[in-house]
Amino acid sequence: MAAGVALTSMVVGNDVALDVGTAVTRLAVPDRGIVFAEPTIVAINTRTGAVVDVGFGAQRAVVESPEHAVAFRPLAKGATVDFDVAARLIRAIFERAGFARFGRLRVVMSVPALATPIERRALRQATLQAGAGEVSLIETPVAAAIGNGMPIHEPQASAVVTLGAGSSEVAIISLGGIVTSRSLRLGGADLDAAIATMLRQRYGVVVSLDVAASVKESMGSALALTNGQHVVVPARTVGQGRPVTVEVLASELNAALHDVMVATVRIVQECLGDAPPDLAQDVLLHGLTLSGGHAKLADFPALLARETGVAARVAPAADSVVVKGLERCLEDMSSLHALFRNAER
């Protein structure tokens, strides 16, 4: 009898919180927490077409045997660009998380507020094709607000800024829904691309986007406060591909970040400008809460505070706020039903 009860609870415990990001995919399971947080990459065998591995393992597979494995990134700018590959990635992640023989998997997943109806359908269908029995979508800013523990059902306003690799969103949330929001299909990955372009134009060298990202993480600043410092970057010459190192000034690096920073400031200003006066008062009082990996760029909150006049802070564990919010939703599916319907336009 006791064994029967245990088995039943294992079978029923098929709830999954899933945040498929442009750069990183995260999966959390109630009671177990985050069980997968790795790059949104799947390696496919070039001969058989079978999935070799996902995440870090996929990165390793293509380095170790490039003749046998090729890497795919099925998302760009917050949207699914390769439906079939996305479905296979998600299925492999379910398997990795221990849902190899999943029955009726109930999945709550985030979708950027900027996603079109076609993009929402593609994400849902890819997850169903991956083996999910039921998929509920929640808009990223709402999931972030829940993950931050904000009082989203109250008449007061909560202001969230989610900054990812391929998308940036700002939303004011009150009474369980988004009152006003703005989005941009730009994020941390665009900073990496801007840095790589600058190095090519100014120094005649090529760097991988991963190297550009690590330079950004070590020395980038949204307010250019690191100017004066420098960093030595491993690169290859354009043309011959000769390995070289170049000494890059932070002032050059930060200049390359400028356009994305300006565009991000603008959407936050516009969103705040749209807020009804009483909610704008709340936002002034409580400030902006930033989440997402890109929010960890040095001085990002200080830039937004300076340009909007509203205090800003980065949420603790900023990268995992969205998936934690989704996990909370699973714990309280019924009372949040209206939010799911809103996202499923």
Ligand SMILES: Nc1ncnc2c1ncn2[C@@H]1O[C@H](COP(=O)(O)OP(=O)(O)OP(=O)(O)O)[C@@H](O)[C@H]1O
């Ligand atoms: N310390 C850091 N400083 C600056 N940027 C960082 C730092 N750590 C991570 N990032 C950037 O954060 C981004 C990844 O953030 P996140 O995981 O939130 O994105 P994502 O969810 O995959 O993307 P999206 O939500 O746009 O689809 C990458 O561009 C990465 O370079």
Ligand SMILES: [Mg+2]
């Ligand atoms: Mg994200």
